[in-house]
Amino acid sequence: DNFSDxxxxxxxxxxxxxxxxxxxxxxxxxxxxxxxxPPPPPLSHGVHLVxxxxxxxxxxxxxxxxxxxxxxxxxxxxxxxxxxxxxxGESYIMGTVKINVPxxxxxxxxxxxxxxxxSPITQPYECMVASPKxxxxxxxxxxxxxYQLTPTFNHIQVSRRYKxxxxxxxxxxxxxxxxxxxxxxxxxxxxxxxxQFIEHRKNQLQAFVDSVCRHPVxxxxxxxxHFITCTDEKRWKQGKRKAEKDELVGAHYFLAIQAPENIxxxxxxxxxxxxxxxxxxxxxxxVKNLMACSVxxxxxxxxxxxxxxxxxxxxxxxxxxxxxxxxxxxSSSTSLTTAIKELGDTYNDIGKMFEEQPKLDxxxxxxxxxxxxxxxxxxxDILTVHKGxxxxxxxxxxxxxxxxxxxxxxxxxxxxxxxxxxxxxxxINHFHKERTSxxxxxxxxxxxxxxxxxxxxxxxLESALTKFEE
Amino acid sequence: DNFSDxxxxxxxxxxxxxxxxxxxxxxxxxxxxxxxxPPPPPLSHGVHLVxxxxxxxxxxxxxxxxxxxxxxxxxxxxxxxxxxxxxxGESYIMGTVKINVPxxxxxxxxxxxxxxxxSPITQPYECMVASPKxxxxxxxxxxxxxYQLTPTFNHIQVSRRYKxxxxxxxxxxxxxxxxxxxxxxxxxxxxxxxxQFIEHRKNQLQAFVDSVCRHPVxxxxxxxxHFITCTDEKRWKQGKRKAEKDELVGAHYFLAIQAPENIxxxxxxxxxxxxxxxxxxxxxxxVKNLMACSVxxxxxxxxxxxxxxxxxxxxxxxxxxxxxxxxxxxSSSTSLTTAIKELGDTYNDIGKMFEEQPKLDxxxxxxxxxxxxxxxxxxxDILTVHKGxxxxxxxxxxxxxxxxxxxxxxxxxxxxxxxxxxxxxxxINHFHKERTSxxxxxxxxxxxxxxxxxxxxxxxLESALTKFEE
Numbered sequence: 001d002n003f004s005d006x007x008x009x010x011x012x013x014x015x016x017x018x019x020x021x022x023x024x025x026x027x028x029x030x031x032x033x034x035x036x037x038p039p040p041p042p043l044s045h046g047v048h049l050v051x052x053x054x055x056x057x058x059x060x061x062x063x064x065x066x067x068x069x070x071x072x073x074x075x076x077x078x079x080x081x082x083x084x085x086x087x088x089g090e091s092y093i094m095g096t097v098k099i100n101v102p103x104x105x106x107x108x109x110x111x112x113x114x115x116x117x118x119s120p121i122t123q124p125y126e127c128m129v130a131s132p133k134x135x136x137x138x139x140x141x142x143x144x145x146x147y148q149l150t151p152t153f154n155h156i157q158v159s160r161r162y163k164x165x166x167x168x169x170x171x172x173x174x175x176x177x178x179x180x181x182x183x184x185x186x187x188x189x190x191x192x193x194x195x196q197f198i199e200h201r202k203n204q205l206q207a208f209v210d211s212v213c214r215h216p217v218x219x220x221x222x223x224x225x226h227f228i229t230c231t232d233e234k235r236w237k238q239g240k241r242k243a244e245k246d247e248l249v250g251a252h253y254f255l256a257i258q259a260p261e262n263i264x265x266x267x268x269x270x271x272x273x274x275x276x277x278x279x280x281x282x283x284x285x286x287v288k289n290l291m292a293c294s295v296x297x298x299x300x301x302x303x304x305x306x307x308x309x310x311x312x313x314x315x316x317x318x319x320x321x322x323x324x325x326x327x328x329x330x331s332s333s334t335s336l337t338t339a340i341k342e343l344g345d346t347y348n349d350i351g352k353m354f355e356e357q358p359k360l361d362x363x364x365x366x367x368x369x370x371x372x373x374x375x376x377x378x379x380x381d382i383l384t385v386h387k388g389x390x391x392x393x394x395x396x397x398x399x400x401x402x403x404x405x406x407x408x409x410x411x412x413x414x415x416x417x418x419x420x421x422x423x424x425x426x427x428i429n430h431f432h433k434e435r436t437s438x439x440x441x442x443x444x445x446x447x448x449x450x451x452x453x454x455x456x457x458x459x460x461l462e463s464a465l466t467k468f469e470e
Numbered sequence: 471d472n473f474s475d476x477x478x479x480x481x482x483x484x485x486x487x488x489x490x491x492x493x494x495x496x497x498x499x500x501x502x503x504x505x506x507x508p509p510p511p512p513l514s515h516g517v518h519l520v521x522x523x524x525x526x527x528x529x530x531x532x533x534x535x536x537x538x539x540x541x542x543x544x545x546x547x548x549x550x551x552x553x554x555x556x557x558x559g560e561s562y563i564m565g566t567v568k569i570n571v572p573x574x575x576x577x578x579x580x581x582x583x584x585x586x587x588x589s590p591i592t593q594p595y596e597c598m599v600a601s602p603k604x605x606x607x608x609x610x611x612x613x614x615x616x617y618q619l620t621p622t623f624n625h626i627q628v629s630r631r632y633k634x635x636x637x638x639x640x641x642x643x644x645x646x647x648x649x650x651x652x653x654x655x656x657x658x659x660x661x662x663x664x665x666q667f668i669e670h671r672k673n674q675l676q677a678f679v680d681s682v683c684r685h686p687v688x689x690x691x692x693x694x695x696h697f698i699t700c701t702d703e704k705r706w707k708q709g710k711r712k713a714e715k716d717e718l719v720g721a722h723y724f725l726a727i728q729a730p731e732n733i734x735x736x737x738x739x740x741x742x743x744x745x746x747x748x749x750x751x752x753x754x755x756x757v758k759n760l761m762a763c764s765v766x767x768x769x770x771x772x773x774x775x776x777x778x779x780x781x782x783x784x785x786x787x788x789x790x791x792x793x794x795x796x797x798x799x800x801s802s803s804t805s806l807t808t809a810i811k812e813l814g815d816t817y818n819d820i821g822k823m824f825e826e827q828p829k830l831d832x833x834x835x836x837x838x839x840x841x842x843x844x845x846x847x848x849x850x851d852i853l854t855v856h857k858g859x860x861x862x863x864x865x866x867x868x869x870x871x872x873x874x875x876x877x878x879x880x881x882x883x884x885x886x887x888x889x890x891x892x893x894x895x896x897x898i899n900h901f902h903k904e905r906t907s908x909x910x911x912x913x914x915x916x917x918x919x920x921x922x923x924x925x926x927x928x929x930x931l932e933s934a935l936t937k938f939e940e
Contacts, residue, residue, distance in 0.1 A: 279796045286792040293785040300778060308770060315763040322756040323909070326749045326902065333906050340913060432796065436803050439793070440938060443810060447935040451928055458924045461917055468914040 088251035089385070093392040093416055095409075099247050101256050107217050108258045109422045116260075116425035118216035125153045127213055127228050129206040132198050135159070145198055147205055151228050158231055165205060167240070171223045172212075175249040177385055178423045179218065180431070182211035183374025200363065207367045211375075211438075215430065251385075259422035263414060266390075269421055276428050277383055283435070284376040287369050294366040298358035309351035317344025339467035346464040350457055361449040368442040372435060379431075386424045393417040558721035559855070563862040563886055565879075569717050571726050577687050578728045579892045586730075586895035588686035595623040597683055597698050599676040602668050605629070615668055617675055621698050628701055635675060637710070641693045642682075645719040647855055648893045649688065650901070652681035653844025670833065677837045681845075681908075685900065721855075729892035733884060739891055746898045747853055753905070754846040757839050764836040768828035779821035787814025809937035816934040820927055831919040838912040842905060849901075856894045863887040 091097045108119035130148035137144070146159040165184055172181045185204035188197070209228075212218045223246075226239040248256055320340030323333065396413045399405035405413075561567045578589035600618035607614070616629040635654055642651045655674035658667070679698075682688045693716075696709040718726055790810030793803065866883045869875035875883075 275796065279792070282792045282795060286789045290785045290789050293782055297778070297782060304774070308767070312763055312767060315760045319756045319760050322749075322752045323905075325752060326745065333902075336906060336910050340909075343913065343917065432803075435793075436806055439810075440806050443813065444935065444938040447813070447931055447938065451931045451935060454924050454928045454931065458921055458928060461921045461924065465914065465917040465921060468910060468917065 089254075089388055090392055092251045092254050093389055093396070093413055095412055095416065097252060097255065099252055099255055101248065104222060105248055105253075105256045106258050107220075107256055109260060109426045111260045111262065115429050116422055117429050118426045121214075121216050121219060123153070125151055125213060125219075127151045127209050129202055129209055130157075132202050133159075147202060149209070149228055154229065156229065156231060158228060160227070162201070162205075164227070165208070168223065168227045171243050171246075172218060172221070175221070175223070175246060175253055176217065177250050177253065178382055178420065179215070179427055180375040180378030180382060181218070182208050182371045183377075184208055185370070196359075200359075203364065204367050204370065207371050211371050211434075214434065254416070254420055254423070257419040257423050259419040264418045264421050264425075269425075272425060272428065273383060273386065276379070280376050280379040280383075283372070287373050287376060291366055291369045291373060294362045294369065298362045298366075301354045301358045301362075305354040306351045309347050309354060313344045313347030313349075313351060315344070316347060317341055320344055335467070335470050339464075339470070342467050343464045346460050350460060353453065353456060353460075357449075357453050361446045361453070364449075365442050365446045368438060372439075375431065375434075382424065382427070386420055389417050389420040559724075559858055560862055562721045562724050563859055563866070563883055565882055565886065567722060567725065569722055569725055571718065574692060575718055575723075575726045576728050577690075577726055579730060579896045581730045581732065585899050586892055587899050588896045591684075591686050591689060593623070595621055595683060595689075597621045597679050599672055599679055600627070602672050603629075617672060619679070619698055624699065626699065626701060628698060630697070632671070632675075634697070635678070638693065638697045641713050641716075642688060642691070645691070645693070645716060645723055646687065647720050647723065648852055648890065649685070649897055650845040650848030650852060651688070652678050652841050653847075654678055655840070666829075670829075673834065674837050674840065677841050681841050681904075684904065724886070724890055724893070727889040727893050729889040734888045734891050734895075739895075742895060742898065743853060743856065746849070750846050750849040750853075754843070757843050757846060761836055761839045761843060764832045764839065768832045768836075771824045771828045771832075775824040776821045779817050779824060783814045783817030783819075783821060785814070786817060787811055790814055805937070805940050809934070809940070812937050813934045816930050820930060823923065823926060823930075827919075827923050831916045831923070834919075835912050835916045838908055841908075845901065845904075852894065852897070856890055859887050859890040 088097065110117060110119055128150045130150065132145045132147045134143055135146045136142060144161055146161050148157050148159055150157045162184075169181060169184050172179075185201050185208070212224060218224055223239075223243040226236075226243065230236045230239055317340075320337055320343070323340055324337040326333070393413055396405055396410055400407060400410040558567065580587060580589055598620045600620065602615045602617045604613055605616045606612060614631055616631050618627050619630055620627045632654075639651060639654050642649075655671050655678070682694060688694055693709075693713040696706075696713065700706045700709055787810075790807055790813070793810055794807040796803070863883055866875055866880055870877060870880040
C-alpha cells in the first residue's frame with residue numbers, strides 16, 4: 001500500500017508539472033500574413049513605469065506600473081518596459097497629463113448599498129463562440145482555425161483566429177491597468193488529439209468571452225466592440241491601428257474614471273486593500289490546488305480508473321466464456337452465460353464512461369478555474385499600481401505640510417488618487433461578485449454532471465442485473 | 471500514463487502474490503488440549519494407494535488413489551501415504567473387500583431426465599453459523615474463538631472451533647474419494663484486523679457449511695450429522711473416535727454406492743469425463759482470475775480509490791475555507807462557503823464508502839469463488855481415481871478375453887466399475903447444478919450491492935447539490 005501511495009503521489013506531481021510546463025508557443029503565432037501587419041512596436045509614449053517583478057509585487061515598492069509578465073500570454077512582451085520611461089502615473093497624480101477623454105471612453109463609478117461599484121451594465125449581452133472551422137487562404141495554400149463569434153445584440157457572426165484574441169488581450173492589458181484581464185487559454189502544441197484540443201480551446205475562449213461580457217468596463221470598451229462586431233477587413237485594419245495608437249492606456253486611462261465626489265477614508269481603504277491582498281493570495285493557492293486536482297483526476301479517469309473497470313469487465317467476460325463451454329449442463333445455464341458476459345461488457349462500458357466523463361465535469365470546472373487563476377495572478381500588480389498612487393499622494397501631503405504645495409492643489413491630488421482607489425474598490429467588488437456567482441455556477445454544473453454520471457452507472461448495472469433475474 | 475500503467479500492473483501482481491502466499495498455519499492449530507486427543511495416526515488399514523502428485527493427476531497414470539495435498543487444509547497430511555499400501559481400489563474392483571455396509575451409510579444414485587444424479591435431498595435444511603464468540607477454558611487461562619452452529623431441523627445450537635472444522639474436513643476427504651469436499655477458509659494469521667478477520671472467517675465457514683448442506687451425500691453423512699448436532703462432550707469424543715476408526719473410507723466406501731442396473735456406455739462416459747476435465751481446467755483458470763481481480767479491487771478500493779476521492783474532498787474543502795475568508799463580500803457567499811465545504815465532506819465520505827464497500831460485494835463473491843476454487847482443485851484427483859478403476863476393468867477384460875477370468879466374474883467387475891462411474895457422473899451433475907445456481911446467486915448479490923453503492927453515491931451528491939441551489 002505504501003508502494004502504491006508513492007506511485008500515485010509521484011504520478012500526480014509529475015502530471016502537474018507536465019501541465020504547468022506545457023506553455024509552448026502557439027504554432028499559429030508567427031503566421032501574421034493574414035493581416036500583413038508586423039507585431040506592434042515597443043510602446044514608448046511614456047505611459048508605464050519600470051516593470052514590477054512578480055516577487056516584489058506585494059512589497060512596499062512605490063512604483064506605479066504594472067508588469068505584464070504573468071503567464072504565457074504576456075511572455076512575448078517580457079521586455080516591453082525594459083527602457084526606463086517617465087512615470088505616467090506620477091504625471092497623472094500631479095495633474096500634468098492633458099489628454100482629451102471622449103465621452104465613449106468615460107467609465108462611471110457609483111457608491112450604493114452594495115458598496116463602490118462600476119456603473120452596472122444596463123444592456124447585458126452575450127457572445128457565443130461557435131465550434132471552430134478550418135478556413136483557408138491564398139487559394140487553399142494556407143489553412144488555419146477560425147472561431148465564429150456571434151454577439152446576442154446583433155446576431156452578426158464574425159470570424160477570429162487565436163492570434164486575434166491574443167492581439168485583443170494585449171490591447172486590454174495595455175489599456176486597463178486597474179482591471180485584471182481574464183486570461184486566454186494557454187498556448188499549447190495541439191498534438192495528435194487535435195480535434196479534442198480545438199474543441200476544448202473553443203470552450204476556454206468562450207469562458208474568456210463570457211468573462212469580458214460580464215465586466216461593466218471591458219464589455220463596453222471600443223477595442224472589444226471592434227473585436228466582436230467588425231466584419232469588414234478594411235475597417236478591421238483601421239480599428240486595429242486606432243487601438244494600437246490609443247493614448248488613453250495605462251495610467252493615462254485613469255483620466256477616464258468618473259468617480260464619486262466623497263473623499264475616501266484612508267484607514268478603511270487600507271483595511272479593504274489588505275483584505276483583498278490576503279484573499280487573493282489564499283484563493284490563488286486554493287485555485288491552483290483544485291486545478292491540479294482537476295488535471296490529476298482527468299488523467300486518472302482516462303488512465304487507471306478506465307483500466308481498472310475494464311479489467312473487471314474482462315475478468316467477468318472470461319468467466320462467462322468458460323460458462324458457455326458446458327451450456328447443456330445445468331438448467332438456465334445459457335441465459336446465465338449471456339448474463340455474465342453482459343456483466344463483463346457493462347464494466348467495460350463503464351470504463352469507457354470514466355474516460356469520457358472529465359470532458360463533462362472536471363474540464364469545464366478547470367476552465368472556470370483557469371479564468372480565476374489568470375485574474376488572481378494579475379491582482380498583485382494592480383494593488384502595486386494603487387500603492388504607487390497612494391505613495392505619491394503621501395509625498396504631496398508632506399509637501400503641503402512643508403508648505404511646498406498649495407492646499408487647493410493637494411485637494412486635486414486627493415481627488416485624482418481617490419479616482420484610482422475608487423476604481424480599485426469597484427474592481428475588487430466586481431471580482432467578489434464574479435467569484436461568488438461563477439464558482440457557484442461551475443460547482444453546480446460539476447455536481448450535476450457527477451450526479452448524471454453515477455446515475456448512468458446505476459442504470460447500466462441495473463440493466464445488467466435484470467439479465468440475472470430472467 | 472505508461473508510468474502509471476506499470477505501477478498499477480506491478481501492484482496488482484504483488485497483491486496477488488501476497489494473497490496466494492499467505493498460507494500460514496492457524497495459530498490455534500497446535501492447541502488440542504480441549505479434546506485431549508493427539509492428531510490421528512497415519513492410516514495403515516490399506517484403504518489408499520500411493521499418492522498421486524498434482525502434476526500427474528490428469529495423465530494416464532493408472533493409480534486408484536487420491537492425493538490430499540491440495541491447498542492448505544491437506545498440508546498436514548502431505549506424507550500420510552508415503553508408505554506403500556496394498557490397493558484398496560483394486561481389491562474393491564476385484565470384489566475381494568468384504569465389509570458390511572450399514573443402511574445408514576448407503577447412498578443411492580438414480581438416472582432420470584436430468585441424467586445420473588445422487589438421490590435428491592428429501593428434507594433440505596440449512597445450518598446457520600452465528601457471529602463468533604470468544605470463549606474461555608481452564609478457568610479463563612485460555613481463550614479461543616468458537617462459532618455457533620444452528621441447524622434448521624432442530625434449532626439446537628452447537629459450538630465449534632476452527633480446529634473442529636479442520637478435523638471434520640479431514641474425515642470428509644478421507645471418506646469420500648469421489649466427492650470434491652468444499653474447502654475451509656485458508657489458515658491465516660489474524661493480524662491486527664482481528665475483528666474483521668473473524669467476521670470474514672465466519673462468512674467463509676458459512677459458505678462451507680452451506681455447500682455441505684446442499685450436497686445429497688455429504689449432508690446425510692454421519693460424521694457431518696455428528697458435527698452439527700452433538701452437544702454432549704462425552705458423546706462428542708465417542709463420535710470422534712468412531713469416525714476416525716471408520717472402515718468405509720476411500721475406495722472401501724465405493725461399497726456403499728447403490729447405482730442403477732444399466733450398464734454404462736463407455737464411449738459416452740469418456741466423452742463426459744473428458745468434457746468435465748476440460749471444463750474444470752478452464753473454470754479453474756477463470757475462477758482464479760476473477761478471485762485475483764476481487765482481491766485486487768478490494769485493495770484498490772481501500773487504497774487508491776479511497777485516497778483519490780478524499781484528495782478531491784480535501785481540495786474542495788480547502789477551496790471552501792478560502793471562500794469563508796471574505797464572506798461579507800458578495801451576496802449568498804455564506805451559504806456558498808458552506809456548500810463548497812460540504813461538497814468536500816461529501817467526497818471525503820464517498821472515499822470512506824469505497825473503503826467499506828468490498829466487504830459487501832467483492833468479499834462475498836470471493837468467498838463463493840473460494841469454494842469453487844477448492845472444489846475444482848479436487849476434481850483432477852477424482853478423475854484420476856475413476857481412471858484407475860477403468861484401467862483395472864480393462865485389465866480384467868483382457869484376462870476374460872484370454873480366458874483367464876470367468877465371464878460371470880467380469881460381469882461383477884463391470885458392475886462395480888460402473889458404480890464408481892455412476893458416482894462420478896452424479897458428482898459431475900451435482901457440480902454443474904451448483905456452479906450454475908451458486909454463481910448466479912453470487913453474481914446477483916454482487917450486482918445488487920454495486921447498484922446500491924452507486925445509488926448511495928448519487929444520493930450523497932444530490933444532497934450536496936441542493937446546498938448550491940439554496
